[in-house]
Amino acid sequence: MTLRREAFLDHVVERGQYGSRAEAERAARVVLALLGAHVVGEVRARLAARLPESFALILLNPLQSTEPLSPERFVRATAAWIEGATEKTAAWDVSAVLSTVADAAGDDLLGQILLQLPAGYDLLFGRPQLT
Template identity: 70%
Template sequence: MVMMWDAFLSAVQERGEYPSRQEADRATRVVLGLLGAHLVGSVRSELAARLPETCALILLNPLPAAEPLTPQRFVRATAAWIEGATEETAKWDVSAVLSVVVDSADEELTRRVLLQLPPGYDTLFGRL
């Protein structure tokens, strides 16, 4: 069963310890847009199918990435898109969103997502 948008945002808000729903929404949209630009093919569509419709649309309609971003550059890119963010707060934003995303995927799909990304993303997804 696919998590509903409100439940997804509530989970991001709780994990990110955001004082408002708007902050969770902003982080979710930025992180999913960047993630979608780095995933291709069936992996992206399978992950989208497990997310709320709003998340799926963001994930499936990104601007294409010019090059794969290392985890550090992904965090920097997130910081650039979120007004007032620092690399430290952006890392928190990325982890809050991606840990909720991974809760919607099974182990096998998570493994395939991580295989499409440069090494080191597992920690951003809350995996050790």
């Protein structure tokens, strides 16, 4: 089932303790654009189908990445794309967005997503040792 945009953003707002949906949306756009560069093929298409359309399009048209980023570098890249962010705030952003994505994906699809990512992403998705 696809989450509605408002419901998706409300989850991100709650988890990230943002002051507004606009802040949550900014984080979601950056994190999903980076994630889309790392998840490919049918797995990316299946994940996109479970996200609100505007976020699915971001996932399907990602920022280009020359190599898979480790979880630490993913957080640093997020910080670089969000104005005024630090690594600490970016880690918070990544966690808020990816834990919401994990809920939308469900455990089976999330397991397949994690197989495409470097070790350690289970923590970013808030699902330690799901792999």
